[in-house]
Amino acid sequence: MNISAKRSGQASPASQLQALIFDVDGTLADTEMAHLAAFNHAFAELGMGWHWDEALYTQLLEISGGKERVAHYWKQHNAGIQAISTSAIDETTAHIHELKTAHYEQAVQDGAVQMRPGVLALMQEAHAAGLSLSIATTTSSINVAALLRKAIGADWRTYFAVIEDASTSAIKKPHPQVYLQTLKHLNLPASACVAFEDSANGLQSALAAGLRVVVTPNRFTAHHVFTGASLVLPDLSDTSLARLQQNF
Numbered sequence: 001m002n003i004s005a006k007r008s009g010q011a012s013p014a015s016q017l018q019a020l021i022f023d024v025d026g027t028l029a030d031t032e033m034a035h036l037a038a039f040n041h042a043f044a045e046l047g048m049g050w051h052w053d054e055a056l057y058t059q060l061l062e063i064s065g066g067k068e069r070v071a072h073y074w075k076q077h078n079a080g081i082q083a084i085s086t087s088a089i090d091e092t093t094a095h096i097h098e099l100k101t102a103h104y105e106q107a108v109q110d111g112a113v114q115m116r117p118g119v120l121a122l123m124q125e126a127h128a129a130g131l132s133l134s135i136a137t138t139t140s141s142i143n144v145a146a147l148l149r150k151a152i153g154a155d156w157r158t159y160f161a162v163i164e165d166a167s168t169s170a171i172k173k174p175h176p177q178v179y180l181q182t183l184k185h186l187n188l189p190a191s192a193c194v195a196f197e198d199s200a201n202g203l204q205s206a207l208a209a210g211l212r213v214v215v216t217p218n219r220f221t222a223h224h225v226f227t228g229a230s231l232v233l234p235d236l237s238d239t240s241l242a243r244l245q246q247n248f
Contacts, residue, residue, distance in 0.1 A: 017244060018192040019132040019161070020122070021182055021211070025139050026198035026218050029115045029147055031104075032061070037112075038103035039066075042096050058220050064138055064172035064201050067097045101142055108146040115151050116216065118236030123159070125241055132161040136182040136195065136206075138172045141165045162186055174201040179209035194244060196236075200224035212248055214239070 025031045036057045043050040050073075052060065063069045070093045107113060123133055135144060144165050148156040157163070162185040169178035183190055190210035197203050197213055199221045206213045207228045215229040216236060226232050231247055233239065 016192060017131065017194065017241070017248060018188055019134060019186055019194075020126050021134045021136050021179070021193055021195045021206075022119075022123075023195070023197045023199075023202050024135060024137040024144055024147065024165075026221060027116070027196050027202070027216060028119055029113050029151070030218060031113050031143075031147065032057070032218070032220050034104055034107045034113045035066070035100075038100045038107060039070075039096075041103040042099035045099055046096065048096075061199070061220055062201070064174070065166070066100065066139070067093050068172060070096050101140060105142060105146040108150050111150075113147060113150075116218075116235050118239055120151065122236050122239055122241075127159055129241060131241075132186060132188075133159055134162040134164070134182050134186060135160055136162075136164050136169075136178045138166050138169055138178055141167045172201075173199075174204035174208070176205050176208035179206050179211060183209060183211075194230075194248060197229075200226065203229055214244075 022028055025035065033054075036052060036054065039057075040051055043052075052073075060069045060073060063072045071089065074089060074093070126133060137144060141163075144163065145156075152159065162182050164178045164182045164185070169181055171177040179195065183193065186193070190212075193211055195202075195206035195209075195211040195213045197206055197215050198218055203213050203215055203224075203226055212230045213228070214231045214233065214236075215226045216233050217224065217226070
């Protein structure tokens, strides 16, 4: 489904709601199995002898950021692996992540990642009603582009007023930096926006920025605690602007 509707220039049916802000991984699409496979491809390509299964990766997702995940695993789960220096660890981690990103991008292009139910329909409705759409993620800009180019089309950037990602927000969730920067660039108060997340880290990040949050857990985050969320839904298939207005 493509977001083909044009802005109507009319006021949103929910006048106080002016922007929808979306996380990416796990929220817009079920990306984590593709990310996991890409990490394991990178490990194998480098002959590292590492392999992450789903249970381990679920634990590692408590650490925001792919590079940070690799560094954490290296230091905490492979104490026997030594590096000459911290810079050597950083260089190796960066190389792993570079290979992993290439594998992930190819998987997206091959159709291995699907958008979650209701996401594109809600975006289309909001865009047609004149609301701003924004991305607030700490994944890489390459990952964001790969996913949304496949889902929306080559002109996907034109649908988003603000895009904040790992290239612009160095401090990972649950820190609120990415959301605070998004609000700053939108020039809107948090009360005029709703954030969409899938994890406890994402929820805490958005709440710390003063945002109302809709959480749609997935298989990797279903066990998280979502205290403070305005809504916790299985997905966005039955979510419309009218429903958001009823709840906010």
